[in-house]
Amino acid sequence: MCGIMGYSGHRRASEVLVEGLKRLEYRGYDSAGVAMVENGRLAMVKRQGELDVLQGALPRLEGRTGIGHTRWATCGRPSDRNAHPFLSCDGKLAIVHNGIIENHSTLRKRLEAEGHHFTSETDTEVVVHLLEGHFRGDLRQAMADTLKEIKGTYAIAAVLEGSEEIVAARKENPLVIGLGVQENFLASDVTALLSYTNKVLYVMDGETVSLTPNGVAIFDSEGAQVKREPSLVSWSAEDAQKGGFEHFMLKEIFEGPNAIHNTLLGALDLIENGEVLPRTDFQSVKLVACGSSYHAAMVGKYAMEEFAGVPTTLELASEYRYSPGARETPLVILITQSGETADTLAAAREARRRGCHTLAVTNVVGSTITREVDEVLYTRAGPEIGVAATKTFLTQLVAMYLVAIRIGYGNGTLSHASMRSALSSLRQSSNMVQSVLNRTHSIEEASRMLDRAGHCFFIGRNINYPTMLEGALKLKEISYIHAEGFAAGELKHGPLALLDATTPVIAVAIKGDHTYEKMLANISEVAARDSPVLGIGVEGDTDLGRLCERMIAIQPVEPVFSPLPVTVALQALAYYVARRRGCSIDKPKNLAKSVTVE
Amino acid sequence: MKAVVLAAGEGNRLRPFTVSRPKVMIPIGNRPILEYVVRALASNGITDIILVVGYMKERIMSFFGNGARFGVQISYAIQEKQLGTAHAALAVRDQVQEEFIMVAGDNIIDAQAIADLLGHGDGMAMLVTESEMPSKYGVVHIEGGRVVDIIEKPDKKVGNIINTGIYRLPPSIFDHLEKGVMAGRSGITHVLHGCLPKIKMEAVRSTGRWMDAVYPWDLVRLNEYAFSMAGQETSGTIEAGVTMRGPVRVGAGSRIRAGCYIEGPVSIGEGCEIGPYVTIFPTSSIGNGVNIAPFTTIDSSIIMNNVSIGSHSHISRAVIDDGCRIMTGLSAPSGLAQVKVEDDFFKVERAGSMVGEFTQIGPRVVLSAGAIVGANCRVGDGAKVSGTLEDRSIVV
Numbered sequence: 002m003c004g005i006m007g008y009s010g011h012r013r014a015s016e017v018l019v020e021g022l023k024r025l026e027y028r029g030y031d032s033a034g035v036a037m038v039e040n041g042r043l044a045m046v047k048r049q050g051e052l053d054v055l056q057g058a059l060p061r062l063e064g065r066t067g068i069g070h071t072r073w074a075t076c077g078r079p080s081d082r083n084a085h086p087f088l089s090c091d092g093k094l095a096i097v098h099n100g101i102i103e104n105h106s107t108l109r110k111r112l113e114a115e116g117h118h119f120t121s122e123t124d125t126e127v128v129v130h131l132l133e134g135h136f137r138g139d140l141r142q143a144m145a146d147t148l149k150e151i152k153g154t155y156a157i158a159a160v161l162e163g164s165e166e167i168v169a170a171r172k173e174n175p176l177v178i179g180l181g182v183q184e185n186f187l188a189s190d191v192t193a194l195l196s197y198t199n200k201v202l203y204v205m206d207g208e209t210v211s212l213t214p215n216g217v218a219i220f221d222s223e224g225a226q227v228k229r230e231p232s233l234v235s236w237s238a239e240d241a242q243k244g245g246f247e248h249f250m251l252k253e254i255f256e257g258p259n260a261i262h263n264t265l266l267g268a269l270d271l272i273e274n275g276e277v278l279p280r281t282d283f284q285s286v287k288l289v290a291c292g293s294s295y296h297a298a299m300v301g302k303y304a305m306e307e308f309a310g311v312p313t314t315l316e317l318a319s320e321y322r323y324s325p326g327a328r329e330t331p332l333v334i335l336i337t338q339s340g341e342t343a344d345t346l347a348a349a350r351e352a353r354r355r356g357c358h359t360l361a362v363t364n365v366v367g368s369t370i371t372r373e374v375d376e377v378l379y380t381r382a383g384p385e386i387g388v389a390a391t392k393t394f395l396t397q398l399v400a401m402y403l404v405a406i407r408i409g410y411g412n413g414t415l416s417h418a419s420m421r422s423a424l425s426s427l428r429q430s431s432n433m434v435q436s437v438l439n440r441t442h443s444i445e446e447a448s449r450m451l452d453r454a455g456h457c458f459f460i461g462r463n464i465n466y467p468t469m470l471e472g473a474l475k476l477k478e479i480s481y482i483h484a485e486g487f488a489a490g491e492l493k494h495g496p497l498a499l500l501d502a503t504t505p506v507i508a509v510a511i512k513g514d515h516t517y518e519k520m521l522a523n524i525s526e527v528a529a530r531d532s533p534v535l536g537i538g539v540e541g542d543t544d545l546g547r548l549c550e551r552m553i554a555i556q557p558v559e560p561v562f563s564p565l566p567v568t569v570a571l572q573a574l575a576y577y578v579a580r581r582r583g584c585s586i587d588k589p590k591n592l593a594k595s596v597t598v599e
Numbered sequence: 600m601k602a603v604v605l606a607a608g609e610g611n612r613l614r615p616f617t618v619s620r621p622k623v624m625i626p627i628g629n630r631p632i633l634e635y636v637v638r639a640l641a642s643n644g645i646t647d648i649i650l651v652v653g654y655m656k657e658r659i660m661s662f663f664g665n666g667a668r669f670g671v672q673i674s675y676a677i678q679e680k681q682l683g684t685a686h687a688a689l690a691v692r693d694q695v696q697e698e699f700i701m702v703a704g705d706n707i708i709d710a711q712a713i714a715d716l717l718g719h720g721d722g723m724a725m726l727v728t729e730s731e732m733p734s735k736y737g738v739v740h741i742e743g744g745r746v747v748d749i750i751e752k753p754d755k756k757v758g759n760i761i762n763t764g765i766y767r768l769p770p771s772i773f774d775h776l777e778k779g780v781m782a783g784r785s786g787i788t789h790v791l792h793g794c795l796p797k798i799k800m801e802a803v804r805s806t807g808r809w810m811d812a813v814y815p816w817d818l819v820r821l822n823e824y825a826f827s828m829a830g831q832e833t834s835g836t837i838e839a840g841v842t843m844r845g846p847v848r849v850g851a852g853s854r855i856r857a858g859c860y861i862e863g864p865v866s867i868g869e870g871c872e873i874g875p876y877v878t879i880f881p882t883s884s885i886g887n888g889v890n891i892a893p894f895t896t897i898d899s900s901i902i903m904n905n906v907s908i909g910s911h912s913h914i915s916r917a918v919i920d921d922g923c924r925i926m927t928g929l930s931a932p933s934g935l936a937q938v939k940v941e942d943d944f945f946k947v948e949r950a951g952s953m954v955g956e957f958t959q960i961g962p963r964v965v966l967s968a969g970a971i972v973g974a975n976c977r978v979g980d981g982a983k984v985s986g987t988l989e990d991r992s993i994v995v
Contacts, residue, residue, distance in 0.1 A: 175667035190667055203646040203670045230600075232647040234672060244664035245652070245675035255661040262887060266852040266870050270836075425907065428870065428888045432905040432922040436957065438657065439619035540975065541991070556922070556957050556975075 003085075003099035004028045004071040005176065006193055007158045007167045010184020010214045014038075015062040018069035021186070021193035023052055028189070029384025030071035031079035031365065035059070036086040036095035037067025041163045043095050047084035065214075066165045068158045070097035073384070074366040076105070077122030087126045089133035090118050093162045094140075096132065098125040099189060100155035100174040108150065127151070132159060140168045141211045145224060148172075148209070158187060169210040178202040178210065178217055180231055185212050191234050192242060199234040242386075248586045250387035250479070254572050255438055260382040260392040261431040261565070264399045267381045269424060272407045277378050278360065281411025283332040286313040287357075289321050289348045290336040293390045293474060294397060298336055299467030300564050301401030307464075307561055308402075308409035308423065318344035322351045333357040334404065338385075338393045340368020349373040362400045364393050378404065387587045389478050391572050394471065395434065398564055402427050426559050433566040436556045441573050447551045448577035450505050450535050451482065458496060458532075459486040459571075460523060461509040462516040468564040469509060472571030479586050480579035489523040500530040507574070509537040509567050510545050514560035524548045535574075537567055600717075601695055602645045605764075606633055606704035607653030607678040607687045612940060613815055615955025615990060616920055618974045621654045623704040624662065625818065626903060628825040629848075629866045629884045631662060632812075635707045635825070637669050640700075642710035643717055646671040649694055650704070651687045653678040683785025684764075685776045692773045701787075703764035707825055711807025716767055723772075724801040725791075726765040728809045735813055736761040737788045739802060746800040749792045760802075762788060763809045814940055815953040815971060819916045822901050823882040826864040841874075850887065868904070892927070899933075900951065909962070916951030917966075920974065923954055926962040936969025939987055955990060 004025030008017040014037045022033055033055045034047025039062055048055045052071070070085035077083040086095040102108070105124035108131065113119065117130040131150055135143040140161050148170055156174035160167055169176060169187055179186035179194035179201050186194050187210070191201055204210055207222040219227045246252035271277045286305050288298035298315050305313040316324065318335070322344065333352035337345040340363035350373055352359050359374040364382050371377045380396035406423050409415040415423065437444075451457055457476060459469035470486035477484045487496055489508070500506070506527045510520035521544060528534055528548055536549030539557050546552050553574070555566040579586050610622025617625070623633035633650075640648060648671050652659050656677065666673030676690040688701065700716065702708070716726045725746055727739050738758045740748040750757055764787075775798075779790030791800065812821045831846060835853035845863030849855060853867055856874030861867075865879050868887035873879075877891050880898040885891075889902055892910035900917045908914070909927035916933035919925075933951040937944055952966035955974030960966075964978050967985035972978065976988050979995040988994065 171670075175670065177667075177670075190665075191672060201646075201672075203641070203672070205641065205670050229644045232672065234647075242665065244666075244673070245650075245660035246657075251657075252661065255657050259661075262870065265888075269852060269870065425872070425890055428890075429905050429907075429922060431888065432957075436619065436922065439655065441657070 003073050003189070004030065004193070005097050005099050005156055005158055005187070005189045006069040007067070007169065007187040007212065008184070009066040009165050009167050009212055010181060011065060012184065013062065014064050014067035015059055017186070017197070018067055019052060019056055019059070020196065021188055022069050022071050024193040024196070025071055025189060026052070028071065029073045031074055031368070032081070032084035033069070033071045034084045034086055034097075035067055035069040036088070036097075036160060037062060037064035038160060038162060038164065039064040043088065043092060043160070043162045045086055045088060045095060047081060047086065049079050049081050049084060066160060066167065068095065068097050068160050068167060070099075075101065076124040078366070078371065079368070083121045083123050085125060087121065087123075087129045089129050091133065094129055094132055094136065094159060096125070096129045096157055096159040098128055098155055098157045100172070101153045102127060102151050102155070103153040104151065124153075128157060129159075140164070140166060141209060141220070144168045144170055144209055145220075156189060165213050167212045169204070169212065171204045171208065172206050176204040176210075178204060178212065180217065183214050185214060185217055187212060190242075195234065200231045201234055202229055202231050247580070248387065248576070250389055250391060250576055250586050253385055253387050253391045254569065254576060256383070257392045257395050257438070257569050258431040258435040260380075260396050261399055261434060263381040263383070264379075264396040265428060265431070267379060268400070268403050271378075272403050273420075273424070275407070275411065277376060278332075278404070278407050278411065280358070281408045283311060283358070283408070285329060285331040286311050286408070287316060287321075287331040287333045287352075288313065288336065289316050289318050289333060289345065289352070291318045291342055291344055293394050293471060294336040294338060294342075294345075296467045296471040296474065297394060297397035297401055298334075299470070300398055300464055301334070301336075301405065303464040303467075304401050304405035304561065305408065308405040308415060309412060310414045311408060311412070316348075318342065318348040322347045326355050330355065330357050332360065334360045334362060335370060335374060336362045336397055336400075337370055338364050338390055338397070340365040340370040346370055346373055360404070362397060362404075364396065389475055389572075389575070389586075395565060395568060398568065399427065399430070402562070426562055430562050430565045433556050433558055433562070434569045437566045437569050438573070440554070441577075444553055444570060444573045445577045447535055447553055448574055448581055450533055450551060451476070451574070451578045452480075452581040454482055454503065454505050456499070456504050457482055457484040458500070458504065458506045459484060459508075460489040460492060460506060460527070461486075462489045462520055462523075463514060464561060464564055465509045465511065465514075465567060468567050468571070469507070471568060472507060472575070475572055475575035476578060479575055480582055480584055482578065489520055492523060492526065497526065497530065500527060500532045502531040502533070505533045505535060507535045507537070507571070508549070510542075511558070511560045511563045511567075512539045512542050512545075513557075514563070521545065521548065537570055600645055600699060601647045601649060601697070602640050602700040602702060603649050603651065603688065603691050603695065604633070604636055604640075604702050604704045605651050605684055605687050606659055607651050607656075608681055608684075608705070609654045610705060612813055613818070615953070615971070615974045616815060616818070616918065618955060618990065619655065620658050624655070624658050625812075626884065626886060626901065627707060627818065627821050629868055629886060632707055633659065633663070633704045634669070635709070636702055636704050637663065637666070637671060637673075639708045639710045639713050640702070641669055641671045643713045645700065645713070648673050649676055649691050650674075651676045651678055651690050653681050653687070683780075684787045685780050685785055685790045688787060689773060689776055689780065695770055695773075698767065698769050701766045701768055705811070706764065707808065707810040707821060708763075708765070709808040712763070712765065712805045712809055713807070715805050715807060716765060716803050719801065719803045722767075722801060723769060723798060724767045724803050726763045726805050726809075727760050727802050728763050728805040729759050730761040731759070733757075733759045733761050741802045744801055746802045747795060749788050749795070751786075751788060751792075763805060814938075814945065815918060816916075816938065816947050816950050816969070818901060818918050819899055819951060822884060823899065826866075826882055831863070835869075845881070886921075903956075914951075916949055917954065918951070919954045920956035920958075922957040923960070925960045926964075928963040929960060929966070930964070931966040932968055934968035936967070938969045938971065
C-alpha cells in the first residue's frame with residue numbers, strides 16, 4: 002500500500018513531508034520521494050530504499066509547498082526511476098499516486114504516439130502526461146478532465162510550478178486533509194497528520210480537492226463545491242493503525258483469511274495456465290529458506306511429494322550456500338517473506354551458479370530476490386508489522402501447495418480433474434482459517450495451560466510435523482517460553498525423559514490422516530507421564546478429546562491442507578500466552594523483522 | 600458530529616447465520632449490513648464514528664479497520680457482555696461530550712435517512728418510519744411532532760409508525776441510560792419510554808430507506824431491496840457464449856464459463872468458478888470463492904463465501920452460509936411454509952431454505968420450502984429435510 006503526503010504552508014515542506022511519510026511507514030514501502038515548489042520551479046528527489054536514504058539525499062530545500070510518496074511496488078519493480086513523484090515532460094507538473102490505473106497500457110501507447118516521453122515502468126506515469134495535455138492554466142480543471150480518461154482506483158495529488166496550490170482526487174483509496182493555521186496538509190491516513198493537527202476533512206470517492214495555505218475547497222464529480230464540517234481526531238497515531246486490535250500481531254492473524262484469498266486470486270490463473278513453471282520435468286526439487294520460511298518449505302516438501310511425486314530435499318539457506326555441489330540440477334525454490342534475507346539471496350546466486358532453474362516465493366514485489374532468480378511467485382499477504390510472521394507464513398504455505406499442484410499437473414501425476422479439485426480445496430482453506438478465528442475464545446481459554454510453563458513441547462507427524470515446529474517457534478519468539486517441536490515418533494528417542502506434570506505438550510492429530518492412529522498412541526504415552534496435553538484436531542473427534550486435557554477444534558479438512566487451520570490456531574495460541582505473560586508482542590527482544598545480515 | 604453505532608449484539612433470531620458473525624456482518628448484496636450504515640453516515644459528512652462492538656468483535660474490526668477504506672475514522676468501544684442496547688451505549692460515555700447521532704448497526708439504511716435526521720433542527724430527535732409489520736418493533740405515538748409514547752412489540756394494532764433506532768441525542772442522555780440500566784431496563788427504548796414525560800423528543804419522519812431482517816428468511820427480501828446497483832461491472836474471465844442481462848457485477852479472478860445465463864441484478868464476488876451452463880436469476884448475491892457446477896439454477900438467493908454447489912441443482916430464495924459443500928442434484932425450492940423459530944411458529948410465503956456454515960449436503964437431497972439446516976450438519980444421500988435441524992445434526 003503506497004502512502005501519500007502533501008503540504009502547503011509556512012514550514013519547510015521537505016521536512017513536513019518526510020516526517021509525515023515516516024508515520025505512514027506501517028503501510029509498507031520500498032521507495033520514497035518528494036517534489037516541491039522551490040524558487041518557483043519544481044525540485045524532485047526520489048530514492049529506492051528506506052526514508053533515511055531519501056532524507057540523506059535531500060539538499061536543504063526552502064520550498065513551502067510539496068507532495069511526497071512512499072511506494073509499495075505493484076506495477077514496475079522498486080527503483081529510483083519507478084519511485085514517485087513523476088514530472089510532466091516540461092517539468093512544470095508533478096504528481097504522486099496510490100492505487101492502480103487499469104487502462105494504463107492503452108493510454109501510454111496513445112501518449113507516446115503524441116510525443117510524451119516516459120521515464121518509468123509504472124502505471125502512474127500516464128496520469129502526469131494526461132494532466133500536462135489537459136492543462137490550460139487551471140490545475141483542478143485539468144485534473145477533472147484527466148480523471149475522465151482513467152479507469153481504476155486512485156488517490157492522486159499534484160503540484161504546479163510557481164503555485165502554492167495542491168490538487169488532489171480520490172477513488173477507493175484513502176485520502177484525508179489536515180487543517181492548520183496558514184497551512185494545510187493531505188495524507189493517506191490521519192496518522193501522518195497527528196503531529197501537526199487533529200482537525201481533518203475526509204475526502205469522499207469521486208471528489209477533487211484544491212488546497213492552499215489559506216484554504217481548502219472540495220468539489221464533487223459534477224464540479225459543484227461541497228460543504229463539509231471538519232472532524233476532530235481523538236486518538237493517537239498508533240491506535241489509528243491497529244484498527245481496534247490490541248496488537249499488530251492479532252490484527253495480522255485476523256487478516257489471514259484475506260491474505261490467503263488474495264494470494265490465490267493472484268496466482269490461480271498463473272498456475273492453471275502454466276504461466277508459472279512452464280517447464281515441470283524436474284528430476285528433483287530443493288527448497289531453500291531460513292526461519293519460519295524454512296518451516297513453510299518443510300510443509301512444501303510433503304506437498305511436493307504428495308501432489309507431484311518428485312523427490313524433494315530441504316536446505317537452510319545459510320547451509321546451502323556453503324554446501325558442496327552434488328551432481329544434480331534440481332528446481333531450486335527460495336522462500337523469503339521480505340525478499341531481502343541475506344542468506345537466501347546468497348543461496349539464490351549459488352543455485353544459479355550451479356545451473357539450477359530457480360523460483361522465488363516472496364511477499365515483496367520487486368525485492369532483491371526477484372532479480373536473482375528465473376521466476377517469481379508472489380504471496381499477497383500485504384505489509385506485516387508484527388515481528389512474528391503470521392499471515393505471511395500462511396500465504397507461503399499456500400504458495401507451496403500451488404507450486405506442488407502445478408508441478409504435479411505438469412508432470413502428469415495429477416489429472417486435470419484432480420488438479421481442479423485440489424485447487425478448489427485450497428480455495429476453501431481461507432474459510433477453514435476464518436472458522437478457527439471465529440472461535441478464538443476457546444484458544445484464549447486454552448492459553449491458561451501454558452502461561453506458567455517453563456518448557457513446552459509441540460508434537461505432530463507427517464505434514465503437521467513442520468506445523469508444530471512453527472508453533473513452537475512462534476511461542477518462544479513472543480512469549481519467551483522455551484518451546485520445542487518434535488516429530489511425534491521421535492519422542493521415545495529422548496525427549497520423553499523431559500516430560501512431567503509441569504511440561505505441557507501440544508499435539509495435533511487430524512482424523513483422516515494415515516498417521517492419525519499413531520498420533521493417538523503417542524499422545525497416550527505423553528498423558529501417561531502426567532504431562533497436560535492440549536490437543537488440536539477435527540471437530541467432534543471424541544477419541545482425541547478423551548486423551549487431552551483441552552482440545553482446539555478445526556473444521557473437517559483434507560489432511561494435506563490441515564497445516565493452514567492448525568497454524569493459525571497455534572499463532573493465536575502463542576499470542577494469547579504472550580499477552581497473559583505481559584510480553585512485548587509486536588517487538589520481541591533481540592529480534593528484527595527482516596534479517597538482512599548473514 | 601460524532602456517530603455512535605451499536606454493533607455488539609449477536610442477533611440470535613437469525614441463527615444459524617450468526618453462529619460465527621454478529622448480525623451486522625451478514626452480507627447483503629455482498630456487503631455487510633454495517634457497511635451500508637457506515638456509508639450512509641459518511642455520505643452525510645459524519646466521519647467520526649464509534650462502533651460499539653462485543654459479540655465476535657474481531658470480525659468487525661478486521662473488516663472495517665480504522666475506517667480509512669470508507670473515508671471515515673472509526674474507533675471502537677467494547678461491550679464485554681451483551682446486556683442490552685442501553686448498557687452498550689454507556690460504553691461510549693467517555694468519548695462523547697457533545698450532541699451525537701446514535702444508530703443501530705444492524706438495519707440497512709441509506710444516506711437520506713441520516714439526512715432527514717440532520718436536517719431537522721436541533722435537540723433530541725428520533726427517526727421514525729412506517730412499517731408493514733409494526734408488531735415486531737416499537738410503535739410510537741406522536742403528538743404535535745413529539746414522541747409521547749413507545750409501545751414495544753404491541754400485540755394488538757396500535758399504529759404503524761415505528762422507531763428506527765436512529766436518534767440525535769445530547770450527552771446528558773447517558774445519565775438517563777445509567778439510571779435506567781440500574782433500574783433493570785436493558786433496552787434504549789425501554790429507558791426512553793420511562794423518561795418520555797420529562798424529555799422533549801421530536802419525531803422525524805424518514806423519507807429514506809430503512810430495512811431490517813429479524814428472521815433468516817427476511818434476508819432474502821432484504822437482498823432484493825438492497826440491490827441498488829446500475830450497469831455492469833465485470834472483471835475476471837467471462838468466456839464467450841455467456842449471456843448477461845441487466846446489472847451484473849463480477850469480481851476479480853472469477854471465471855464465468857460458456858453457456859451461463861445471468862439475469863441481473865446479480866453480484867458475484869472474487870475468485871468464483873461458475874458454469875458452464877449455470878443460470879442465475881435476479882437479486883442473487885454470490886460471495887467469494889464460490890464454485891457452481893453445470894446445469895444448476897440459482898434464484899433470488901444469498902450464497903456466501905467458499906460454497907460449492909454440485910451440478911443439476913435448483914436453489915430458490917435460499918441463504919447458504921460460508922463453506923457449505925453441496926453435491927449434485929440438490930432440490931431446494933421455495934414455497935409457503937410453517938417455520939419454527941425459538942418456539943414461535945411463522946407462516947412464511949415464498950420461503951426458501953436456510954443452511955448454516957460448513958454444512959455438507961450429499962447428492963439428490965431435497966430441502967423443503969422453509970427448511971432451516973444448522974451449521975456443521977451432514978445430510979446424507981437422497982435425504983429429505985423439512986423443518987429445523989439443530990447445529991451439528993447428522994441426517995442419514
